[in-house]
Amino acid sequence: MTIAPPQISPPVAAARSARWRVGLLLAALALGLAALIFFFNPATHQFYPPCQFHRVTGLNCPGCGMTRAIYALLHGHFTAALRDNALLLFLLAILLGRSAWVGVQKRRGRWNGQIIPAKYLWLLLLVALVFSVLRNLPIGNFLSP
Numbered sequence: 001m002t003i004a005p006p007q008i009s010p011p012v013a014a015a016r017s018a019r020w021r022v023g024l025l026l027a028a029l030a031l032g033l034a035a036l037i038f039f040f041n042p043a044t045h046q047f048y049p050p051c052q053f054h055r056v057t058g059l060n061c062p063g064c065g066m067t068r069a070i071y072a073l074l075h076g077h078f079t080a081a082l083r084d085n086a087l088l089l090f091l092l093a094i095l096l097g098r099s100a101w102v103g104v105q106k107r108r109g110r111w112n113g114q115i116i117p118a119k120y121l122w123l124l125l126l127v128a129l130v131f132s133v134l135r136n137l138p139i140g141n142f143l144s145p
């Protein structure tokens, strides 16, 4: 009887496998949260955590209205989602566009490994900051949830 030597996978394959597991876990988490929001309307169910920034200051943060916007989007109410949190729709559009671009670049073998370059993250932070200021001013009242 011969015993086969143990299989040692190269570190690259192990890292790729771990990345897949983390990706699957995050996808399952996102799907679970989407199902929760889909079946339990944030406007009528009180178990969702309230925004602490809004509770303390009375001002709207960039995330205020985001759960209601996700609920509206999941039910196909695009304009209601836009009214609840326009930043969410903007970020989703950026995410979808960037994902498509990364997919095309990977297929062509030209992807540099950066999902979102740092300079664009700073730009997104600036957009969120401007959105926050605008939605709390009388002229940007239409951006408030």
Ligand SMILES: [Zn+2]
Pocket (backbone or CB within 6 Å): 051, 052, 053, 054, 060, 061, 062, 063, 064, 065
């Ligand atoms: Zn908030």
